[in-house]
Amino acid sequence: MSLPGVRLRDISIKVENNDTSSIGNISALMVEIATLLEKFIATGATAQIDLKSLPLGQHEYVMLRDTLGSGEVSARLDAIGLSEINETKYPGVWWATHHNIEGDIVADLIEITNCPAILASQPQDMKKGLQNLQAAIPSDINY
Amino acid sequence: MKEHETLEERLTQQGISRRSFLKFCTAMASLMALPPSTATAIAAALSQAKRPSVIWLSFQECTGCTESLTRSHSPTLESLIFDMISLDYHHTLQAASGFAAEKSRDDAMRDYYGKYLLIVDGSIPTKDNGIYSTIAGRTNLDMLHEAAKGAAAIVAVGTCSSFGGLPMAHPNPTGAVPVSALIKDKPIINISGCPPIPAVITGVLAQYLTFGSLPDLDELGRPKSFYGETIHDRCYRRPFYDQGKFAKTFDDEGARNGWCLYELGCKGPTTHNACATTKWNGGTSFPIESGHGCLGCSEPNFWDGGSFYTPLAAPTADISTIAATAAVIGAGAAIALSVTDRNRKKNAQQAHEKLTVKDLT
Numbered sequence: 001m002s003l004p005g006v007r008l009r010d011i012s013i014k015v016e017n018n019d020t021s022s023i024g025n026i027s028a029l030m031v032e033i034a035t036l037l038e039k040f041i042a043t044g045a046t047a048q049i050d051l052k053s054l055p056l057g058q059h060e061y062v063m064l065r066d067t068l069g070s071g072e073v074s075a076r077l078d079a080i081g082l083s084e085i086n087e088t089k090y091p092g093v094w095w096a097t098h099h100n101i102e103g104d105i106v107a108d109l110i111e112i113t114n115c116p117a118i119l120a121s122q123p124q125d126m127k128k129g130l131q132n133l134q135a136a137i138p139s140d141i142n143y
Numbered sequence: 144m145k146e147h148e149t150l151e152e153r154l155t156q157q158g159i160s161r162r163s164f165l166k167f168c169t170a171m172a173s174l175m176a177l178p179p180s181t182a183t184a185i186a187a188a189l190s191q192a193k194r195p196s197v198i199w200l201s202f203q204e205c206t207g208c209t210e211s212l213t214r215s216h217s218p219t220l221e222s223l224i225f226d227m228i229s230l231d232y233h234h235t236l237q238a239a240s241g242f243a244a245e246k247s248r249d250d251a252m253r254d255y256y257g258k259y260l261l262i263v264d265g266s267i268p269t270k271d272n273g274i275y276s277t278i279a280g281r282t283n284l285d286m287l288h289e290a291a292k293g294a295a296a297i298v299a300v301g302t303c304s305s306f307g308g309l310p311m312a313h314p315n316p317t318g319a320v321p322v323s324a325l326i327k328d329k330p331i332i333n334i335s336g337c338p339p340i341p342a343v344i345t346g347v348l349a350q351y352l353t354f355g356s357l358p359d360l361d362e363l364g365r366p367k368s369f370y371g372e373t374i375h376d377r378c379y380r381r382p383f384y385d386q387g388k389f390a391k392t393f394d395d396e397g398a399r400n401g402w403c404l405y406e407l408g409c410k411g412p413t414t415h416n417a418c419a420t421t422k423w424n425g426g427t428s429f430p431i432e433s434g435h436g437c438l439g440c441s442e443p444n445f446w447d448g449g450s451f452y453t454p455l456a457a458p459t460a461d462i463s464t465i466a467a468t469a470a471v472i473g474a475g476a477a478i479a480l481s482v483t484d485r486n487r488k489k490n491a492q493q494a495h496e497k498l499t500v501k502d503l504t
Binding site: 024025046047048049050052053054055056057060077079080081083098100102104105106107108109111117118121122123124125 | 160
């Protein structure tokens with residue numbers, strides 16, 4: 001149904017201004033990341049930035065993604081929801097996004113480290129895994 | 144879940160790995176607005192956390208606070224937290240009704256005397272001995288005093304139980320008061336908001352579960368980790384305020400460009416809450432991101448503070464000039480303006496006056 005004499009293409013559409021992506025938060029964040037990376041290289045002190053605690057606009061979030069880019073390592077965890085852990089194009093700077101089972105982001109972190117701790121196998125899990133592995137070995141094999 | 148079981152034991156039984164538990168603790172740290180580095184400490188504490196009894200009393204309220212919590216978009220996290228408490232009484236959520244429901248509350252109060260956490264939503268009517276709201280024939284006033292006696296702490300969820308809220312708005316026909324007006328001998332934590340952000344409710348519960356203590360509170364009894372800063376402090380539109388760029392109407396060029404909504408009545412500068420960072424609907428957005436100013440719902444007497452759509456702090460000088468000056472000389476002018484805002488808001492509340500456009504000139 002359309003109004004008499006009005007065609008869809010006659011209705012002017014104004015695209016919202018996307019300039020909100022450059023209101024200054026990204027520059028401050030990049031300086032903080034650079035400072036933390038410099039400290040990590042010098043002292044070995046790891047650091048994390050909780051992106052959920054920062055007042056980033058949607059444009060700025062995308063802008064930060066583009067600015068940090070992708071590096072050589074990309075990992076996915078399936079642990080009570082998906083987690084995506086990627087090294088950025090700046091070695092030592094990682095972006096870890098943790099989702100719940102429904103796909104909502106429950107934690108979103110920039111990590112300054114040589115490898116995020118959550119990627120490592122946990123001793124408790126390894127013990128349980130060893131039991132399972134031993135149980136899977138046929139009983140007539142003596143190892 | 145058995146009472147002596149810890150969360151880690153419970154999760155292990157469910158086949159959840161240690162790595163998943165660490166991820167859960169990372170999310171908890173973010174939820175509690177703690178530094179990410181505390182995730183390891185949270186894991187250590189939560190591994191040994193026991194299951195506390197919780198009694199939830201709903202008084203003069205609209206059930207919006209419970210709706211907020213149960214509509215949370217983080218069911219895994221919330222369900223894990225709620226797995227860690229024994230919600231022994233909540234007359235909206237519990238299956239039992241009538242005498243059985245009241246008995247469950249009595250049992251919990253007796254069995255966990257001095258240890259249970261009491262959560263209250265809704266204000267308490269005190270006029271005419273509190274007869275304007277009763278449950279099972281008993282006044283809210285009576286039930287609160289009884290339940291508060293054995294509580295380890297009280298969590299006032301929502302602006303009604305924290306500050307009186309809508310029921311206490313002028314002319315307050317039921318003589319409604321917040322919990323803190325009646326209970327003076329128990330620690331009370333106010334989680335204000337109409338409704339409160341669900342993550343803030345669970346964040347406070349998580350803090351209690353993790354550390355066995357209540358978080359640091361501001362002068363109004365709210366956790367500093369969530370209410371320590373104003374919406375304005377953390378607003379992504381703040382740079383526009385500093386640049387003196389304001390939307391004048393909801394459909395002008397400034398509004399389309401995402402400029403500051405201060406002149407359209409945004410109460411962000413005087414409102415302490417975590418909306419700008421924690422956000423709503425699974426972190427999707429918050430009112431200002433959707434183009435509407437903050438109503439100030441987490442502050443006392445916000446219903447009586449004048450219109451939502453006129454600047455509560457009607458400036459005597461041109462706001463663009465003040466903001467532009469603030470941008471040049473730093474935060475001093477902005478702080479001064481904020482103090483002026485609060486004073487004007489207080490005066491408006493006391494007089495129950497409604498500001499008009501004329502007040503802007």
